[in-house]
Amino acid sequence: MTIASDPAMVSPEQSIPPAGTSARQQLVETLAHQVLSVAGTAGDLERQSWVQLHIHIHGMAPLEYDIRHVPEDLYLEVLAKARQQQAGWGGRGWLDLFNGDYPLTTSTSQNRLQ
Numbered sequence: 284m285t286i287a288s289d290p291a292m293v294s295p296e297q298s299i300p301p302a303g304t305s306a307r308q309q310l311v312e313t314l315a316h317q318v319l320s321v322a323g324t325a326g327d328l329e330r331q332s333w334v335q336l337h338i339h340i341h342g343m344a345p346l347e348y349d350i351r352h353v354p355e356d357l358y359l360e361v362l363a364k365a366r367q368q369q370a371g372w373g374g375r376g377w378l379d380l381f382n383g384d385y386p387l388t389t390s391t392s393q394n395r396l397q
Contacts, residue, residue, distance in 0.1 A: 299357060314332070314361045314365075318365040319365055333345075336354075336358050
């Protein structure tokens with residue numbers, strides 16, 4: 284029996300929404316957000332885009348001896364969206380919160396800290 288003829292063996296890629304649909308756009312947005320939450324502003328977006336897509340499709344991170352296929356078109360969409368979102372951050376990362384670039388406290392609580 285081949286995989287294609289067994290209804291229990293469905294390709295994980297069949298659950299990926301078609302290109303150009305709102306469901307696909309939402310998936311790309313979600314995966315790109317996950318990429319940035321893992322990679323941050325200085326991380327390896329290419330690798331993390333592939334890893335997050337692999338996790339989404341196959342339910343697990345890739346292993347050295349078990350690397351499964353991910354659709355290149357979806358990978359490129361996620362990577363482009365992650366780069367776009369990263370550029371929208373203006374190059375600011377978590378450390379900028381501690382450098383005073385973002386106000387974290389009110390003036391009253393800042394007075395207490397001084």
